[in-house]
Amino acid sequence: MQFLLAFIVAGPLLGAAAALLPAPPGLKGKSPEQAVLRHGVTVTGAVLAAAIVLALGFDHDQPSKMQATTDISWIPALDVRIHLGVDGISLPLLVMTALLTFLCALYSYFKMPAGPSPKAFVALLLVLESGTLATFAVLDLLLFFLAFEMVLIPMYFLIARWGGAGKQAAAWKFILYTLLGSVVMLLGLLLIGFKAGTFDMVALATDNSALSHTTQLIAVLAIGLGLAVKTPMWPLHSWLPDAHTAAPTVGSVLLAGVLLKMGTYGFVRILLPITPDGMHTLAPYLAAFAAVGIVYGSLACLNLAKQGTGGDLKRLIAYSSVGHMGFVLLGIATLTPTGVNGALFANIAHGLITGLLFFLVGALKDRYGTSDLDTLAQETGAALYGRAPRLGGLLAFAAVASLGLPGLAGFWGEMLAMFGAFDPAEGLSRPAFLFYMALAGLGTLLTAAYLLVVVRRVCMGAQPAADAPRLADVQTYEFAAWTPLVALTVLAGLWPAVLLGLTDPAVQKLLAGGKS
Template sequence: MSLLLAAVVLLPLLGSAAALLPAPPGLRGSGPEQAVLRHGVTVTGAVLAVVILLALAFDHDHPEAVQAETDLSWIPALDIRIHLGIDGVSLPLLVLTALLTFLCALHGYFRKPQGPSAQGFVALLLLLEAGTLATFAVLDLVLFFLAFETVLIPMYFLIARWGGAGRAPAAWKFILYTLLGSVVMLLGILLVGLRAGTFDMVALATDNGPDAPALSHAVQLTAVLAIGLGLAVKTPMWPLHSWLPDAHTAAPTVGSVLLAGVLLKMGTYGFVRVVLPIAPDGMRTLAPYLAGLAVVGIIYGSLACLALVRRGAGGDLKRLIAYSSVGHMGFVLLGIATMTHTGVNGALFANIAHGLLTGLLFFLVSGLKERTGSTDLDQLAGHTGAALYGRAPRLGGVLAFAAVGSLGLPGLAGFWGEMLALLGAYEPAAGLSRPLFLVCMAAGAVGTLLTAAYLLLVVRRVCMGDPEETPAVVPPEASVFPEPAVPAEPAVSAEPTAAPSPSERAWRHALPDIRAHEFAAWTPLIVLTLVAGLWPAALLGLTDPAVQHLLPGVPR
């Protein structure tokens, strides 16, 4: 199994380097660009196959144990090790990352990205996958930081070179925010490693239990502030979120799917893997503040979406989904802040659900833009807009499915994470203020109502179109049985009626419904959303024992 995990990390790295080489003449197909795009599908498909084998070989009876472990000394003087391993917390994230990256490569193969070269696009995509998979697989703080930072470079170039309007400032904003957060996070990691004498996560979590903490309260508090700040930027937590809407709006489809579906999970994973087990006392001190910021993010994200979706606001659908991610990740942070098994399990479940549903939503937005040429909600909802139920019913049905899944409809994946996070806030860990968390729970519940409101408005406007102008009301004094009206002569306009433009004619005709490659890319996300919603034990059976092992001595 250890070889399988090493292959998961190394395969995309080697594939990224190979993508920059010229394709052999016999494999070029219709052209060199098509060959390198096919190379991306092949490598990401191979990585997904290895991850599935790893999941099948995983000991599901003991998900709390570190498995597929590789532990080699790298820098003995500082006890920095090449330590790889997975448990019930990291395995679902590995599967999610491999799946979404494969679907993105498949999307890029059929919808060639608009940018400098396909070679650079595929190389960056595979480098991004390697860094993300390594983040979820490493068990050494220094390696965690290196993998965490590796992801920033390819994402920056994907936005800056293959993005849409406003891509340059959006990419700069993304890299500046995340780099500044990472500098502070590095200081926190160095503080923990130098004070404890090791950077090994397993050793730090074992030696820093509640009975005999290896780090003083002051060190833990400083570490939580420093590491937590870097993780909060990546999550992103309000008020450190302002880079996200710009990045999503400008990013290509592949960038948006991976940014929302995978990269945001790196921040919340760091809270569960690093902060909670290594600095529990410091986390307990700051947990109320984290919970407060989390619920502000829930409410703020929902209100921003309501402002964007209203008629005449000119809101962009990609920007709306970005703000919705701020709200959804607020539930994840609230679950983590409770420091209970229930809350943290809810956070991990919400992580996976958000990755599936938001990835599906961004694929759908890409399909809408391809068909209509716009992601502007007013254009999509106007009388010449999408009106998907009548013009592309299957596409409209999938959009409605993704929206109701994202709002937390019972029976779909989005329900369980939010519910468990709120239940964790109802009974937080010992030492935390229950009245405060009850207020946070109530605010989070209000956030679920606001989430339902804006997502149902999106479905109403995009899938049905805006209603026509209200007809004139017959005055009450009019006769119940009026005389038959004499038809009037048709009015002749003084000005000749202008013929509709080609773009207007295209909008009024039926839209192409779901195509074969879209069906292949979207079906796994739909199926997994249903499976996670109807059979939550499949995921909770992995995470719950691992969370109990990471958080000993806290209530369920």
């Protein structure tokens, strides 16, 4: 199994190198461009298949135990090791990353975004996949940092070269924000490693006695800042709407579905078990920022959804991510098994639902040439229920899933995060967390309001003139790319034990200081 995990992490890198090679004559198909896009589908499909085999072979009776481990000395002088492994916390993120990247590669095969060479596009997509998969699989602090940074360059180029209006400014804003946060994060990781004498995350989670309270506090501030930028936590979120609005469809899907999860995963994997005292001191402040982010994101979306504001649908969904990731941070800040399980569930739910939403908005933009809400709702007379009923139905489904309708994936994570805030860990101010819970509850109402406004305006808009051009409904390749996300959203909503059964034992062990 350890070779399987190593292949999952390294396979996309080898695929990226192969994508840049000339295609053999027999594999070129209609054109070299088609051949390299098919290569992207093949490599991401192989990685997804390996991830599914890994999940099937995972010992579900011991989800708190690191499995499929590889531990090889890399830099002996610093005790840096190539240490890989998965448990119940990282396995769902690993599988979701492999799935979303495969669906993006499949979608791009039929709908390649306008831009330079497809070779470069496929290579960047595969490097991005390798970096995100490595982030969820590595168990060494310095390797985590390298994997965490590895995704920045490919995402920068995907936005800057294949994006839409304002792509250069958005790409620079993305790279500058995340790089500045990462510099501070590296200092925190080095502080932990040098003080404890090891960078091994498993050893540090089991025994952090070498880290004083002050050291832990400084480490949480430094590492937390870098993670908060990537999450993104209010008020460090301002790079996100621009990046999403300018990014191509698959860039937005991966940015929302995968990259944002790297930040919250770092909180759970590194800060909770390794610096528990520092987290306990700063948890109320993290919860406060999370609660404000929930309300702020919802209010921003409500404003964008109003008629006459010129709101962009991609920008609206980007702001909705600020609110949804606020629930994840609130769950983590409660320092309780209930809250952290809710955060991990909300992570997966957000990846599935928001990934689907960005696919759908990308399809709308392809058909109308714009994602401006006023244009969609008025000038073109979107009225999707009448013009493209399948597309309209899917958009409405994704919207109600995003607002947390019971029975769909979006419900459980947010509810458990608020349950955690209702009864936070010992030593945390319960009145303060009850206030944050109330703000989160207000956020759910505002979320329902703006998403229902979007559905009413786009799906139930004014009927177009009789001579209006015909609108294509969902195509076969779009069904292929979106159906898994719909199915998993329903499955996770109706059977939450699929995820919670994996995460709960691992979270219990993590909060107990690495002891089962």
